[in-house]
Amino acid sequence: MLKVKHVSKTFNKGTVNEKKAIDDLNLTIEDGQFVTVIGGNGAGKSTLLNLVAGVYPPDCGIIELNANDLSLLPEHKRAKYIGRVFQDPLMGTAADMEIQENMAFAARRGKKRTLRWGTSKKEQEMYKKQLATLGLGLEDRLSSKVGLLSGGQRQAITLLMASLQKPDLLLLDEHTAALDPITARKVLDLTDQIIRENRLTTLMITHNMNDAIRLGNRLIMMYNGKIIYDVSGIEKQRLTVEDLHEKFRQAAGSELSDDRTVLI
Amino acid sequence: MALLFSLEGAIGQGVLWGIMALGVYITFRLLDFADLTVDGSFATGAAVSSVMILMGVNPVVSVFAALLAGFAAGAVTGFFNTVCKIPPILAGILSQIGLYSINLMIMGKSNIPLLNSDTMFKTMGNILPDLGWITSTYLGVIIIGVLFVILVIALLYWFFGTELGASIRATGNNQHMVRANGVSTNMTTIVALMLSNGLIAMSGALVCQQQGYADVKMGIGAIVMALASIVIGETIFGRKGGFLRRLISIVVGSILYRIIVSIVLQLGLNPDYLKLFTALLVAAALTVPVLLEHSSQKKAYKKLTEAVQSVEEKF
Numbered sequence: 001m002l003k004v005k006h007v008s009k010t011f012n013k014g015t016v017n018e019k020k021a022i023d024d025l026n027l028t029i030e031d032g033q034f035v036t037v038i039g040g041n042g043a044g045k046s047t048l049l050n051l052v053a054g055v056y057p058p059d060c061g062i063i064e065l066n067a068n069d070l071s072l073l074p075e076h077k078r079a080k081y082i083g084r085v086f087q088d089p090l091m092g093t094a095a096d097m098e099i100q101e102n103m104a105f106a107a108r109r110g111k112k113r114t115l116r117w118g119t120s121k122k123e124q125e126m127y128k129k130q131l132a133t134l135g136l137g138l139e140d141r142l143s144s145k146v147g148l149l150s151g152g153q154r155q156a157i158t159l160l161m162a163s164l165q166k167p168d169l170l171l172l173d174e175h176t177a178a179l180d181p182i183t184a185r186k187v188l189d190l191t192d193q194i195i196r197e198n199r200l201t202t203l204m205i206t207h208n209m210n211d212a213i214r215l216g217n218r219l220i221m222m223y224n225g226k227i228i229y230d231v232s233g234i235e236k237q238r239l240t241v242e243d244l245h246e247k248f249r250q251a252a253g254s255e256l257s258d259d260r261t262v263l264i
Numbered sequence: 265m266a267l268l269f270s271l272e273g274a275i276g277q278g279v280l281w282g283i284m285a286l287g288v289y290i291t292f293r294l295l296d297f298a299d300l301t302v303d304g305s306f307a308t309g310a311a312v313s314s315v316m317i318l319m320g321v322n323p324v325v326s327v328f329a330a331l332l333a334g335f336a337a338g339a340v341t342g343f344f345n346t347v348c349k350i351p352p353i354l355a356g357i358l359s360q361i362g363l364y365s366i367n368l369m370i371m372g373k374s375n376i377p378l379l380n381s382d383t384m385f386k387t388m389g390n391i392l393p394d395l396g397w398i399t400s401t402y403l404g405v406i407i408i409g410v411l412f413v414i415l416v417i418a419l420l421y422w423f424f425g426t427e428l429g430a431s432i433r434a435t436g437n438n439q440h441m442v443r444a445n446g447v448s449t450n451m452t453t454i455v456a457l458m459l460s461n462g463l464i465a466m467s468g469a470l471v472c473q474q475q476g477y478a479d480v481k482m483g484i485g486a487i488v489m490a491l492a493s494i495v496i497g498e499t500i501f502g503r504k505g506g507f508l509r510r511l512i513s514i515v516v517g518s519i520l521y522r523i524i525v526s527i528v529l530q531l532g533l534n535p536d537y538l539k540l541f542t543a544l545l546v547a548a549a550l551t552v553p554v555l556l557e558h559s560s561q562k563k564a565y566k567k568l569t570e571a572v573q574s575v576e577e578k579f
């Protein structure tokens with residue numbers, strides 16, 4: 001279970017570029033929940049994920065995963081519990097290393113790196129089987145450098161890598177945004193499949209409202225560093241893109257009228 | 265004949281300095297960290313080895329002591345970069361400058377001659393016979409050098425295949441990915457810098473024993489010589505191929521560099537201009553592949569475009 005309690009984060013404090021990215025945010029995610037996160041640019045979606053992943057510390061508040069306080073734990077120590085796939089397909093893998101080396105590296109997430117050999121024969125067989133499930137023909141290219149693969153292939157491998165060592169929490173930061181529509185659909189279906197099979201607790205950012213509705217069992221909408229809409233169960237299943245647009249307009253509109261009252 | 269005599273020396277020197285180039289390769293290519301500690305840590309190795317030999321310590325032991333001293337030098341640069349968040353180039357320069365004073369402290373003076381002391385090379389030279397035009401002294405340098413190079417390459421090949429070694433290679437590729445998979449990039453950076461500077465200091469110890477003295481200024485320009493070796497090796501062997509091939513290409517590059525230097529000196533180059541020559545050599549070796557690719561791309565464009573146009577004219 002992930003608990004985010006009264007977390008705030010401001011960038012460039014005390015300068016003209018000051019930006020309150022997360023504003024006293026509270027969020028509890030139960031085990032096995034697959035939450036899709038939507039919201040406009042600058043709403044704080046990525047900041048929220050980065051705070052949970054430990055890329056930077058929160059200004060205040062508590063981030064708890066399965067009753068462990070992660071708030072000030074450095075990024076690499078949290079990685080033991082958290083699997084991640086980034087928006088940029090280049091960010092999740094090491095280009096100059098072989099596919100199997102990348103997978104072996106991820107299979108040891110959260111474990112001490114010793115002077116044992118990086119990959120074993122037994123592992124290679126296992127990776128072959130797992131790569132075959134992607135249906136991209138990568139199972140015969142175990143010793144190809146990842147840098148030779150396309151963005152979609154790299155993203156699929158990153159997804160596989162994030163789930164090799166079952167994470168307590170999976171963070172997906174718009175991980176299909178840089179892919180063409182067909183590849184994006186493929187990677188998304190794969191995402192859904194992996195999450196279901198492993199019952200992974202997941203936070204997924206997306207800009208595609210259809211995907212946000214279609215996938216997962218809970219949806220949150222963010223605006224100006226706050227969660228302005230949180231829906232799950234039957235109510236989420238009945239949502240339409242039009243409903244979401246309407247919610248978004250309401251939130252943006254109320255903000256505008258607030259500004260006006262201040263001005264008057 | 266004179267050229268042959270200079271060649272035998274060049275091969276031995278190339279092998280000994282090749283270990284330094286291997287050290288630089290770890291940071292420069294694998295970790296993607298332009299580490300300038302080199303010029304200081306190379307002399308540190310020489311300082312530690314020469315002082316220990318004067319104290320009566322076994323010359324072989326002194327080489328491994330130099331390795332440890334290099335580890336320490338690399339750790340300091342790593343500390344500057346990771347904990348103090350100083351950018352790589354500046355972190356390296358700070359260590360390099362600081363090491364100059366530390367090396368003087370170790371040596372007590374700026375130059376230590378080893379003429380009256382036993383070094384590994386003297387002992388070896390006394391045992392070996394002359395082999396054709398290669399004198400026993402030079403043969404000893406080559407044999408000892410090759411033994412150390414084989415040891416170092418074998419260790420590097422093994423190490424970079426291990427979990428820890430793979431983490432260092434991954435760090436040079438993509439730090440985000442490394443942290444996201446639970447490895448501290450601070451740790452990998454420090455370990456890589458230690459290993460790199462350890463080898464560099466070891467090379468410094470070997471070179472000082474071979475030339476018969478340690479000098480506080482002997483590391484100046486070492487980084488450029490290492491880059492020359494790496495670049496020459498890459499130009500000849502290509503940047504592709506397995507890791508073992510890459511490592512060997514660097515040592516071969518180092519030997520070729522020494523041969524080139526001995527030839528230009530034979531041809532009458534003023535030794536004062538040697539560093540300028542080396543700098544230009546590295547610049548040229550880095551530039552030539554870029555120019556070649558550019559011109560071949562242009563040629564191909566011309567050819568293909570003309571072909572397309574001639575087809576158009578026909579119809």
